[in-house]
Amino acid sequence: GQQLNQSPQSMFIQEGEDVSMNCTSSSIFNTWLWYKQDPGEGPVLLIALYKAGELTSNGRLTAQFGITRKDSFLNISASIPSDVGIYFCAGQLSGRDDKIIFGKGTRLHILP
């Protein structure tokens, strides 16, 4: 089945640093999504990308949908303690009612 390769698996950064994580796929996706999951909670949508090449921001978060529709990155600027958590990239192959295929996640740790 379709798989998303997400990297890095985990990151340890200092508070205030910028963060970058990315996702690649062997399949073309029509939609790329970035979710954050806090311990014991469900995934929360951060950014949705619908067009190849699209660059979208949500506060300190910026994400881009790759031109080839096979990759995406998420940047977090000036990290703060509440950014700690697991970030999942995810994609949908066809319509937005299609199942979401998740990557394995990037666990972000912030050092004081």
Next chain:
Amino acid sequence: EPEVTQTPSHQVTQMGQEVILRCVPISNHLYFYWYRQILGQKVEFLVSFYNNEISEKSEIFDDQFSVERPDGSNFTLKIRSTKLEDSAMYFCASSTLSGTYTDTQYFGPGTRLTVL
């Protein structure tokens, strides 16, 4: 802000028992989903449901699983005879139409199922 709710938050059951996990999707949503996440792993799709029938299901969603929308507000996942490997977080999600497109899926907080 409307949100998806799930009950119970934690369910412990004996192997072989039936469990029903409950979800209340966002009220104007039309598309419903179940996903699961085994501890420490990625979130995996189980089933999608629209217009009172299953739209798509994954290999995980075998004959032991069933879904139902018994009334206008609840969406349930039943596991007939639980196995140890069914232990996981189960997430419900829902989405609706936004113009000509369906909106993104919003996830509930999950039910942690522990099978002993």
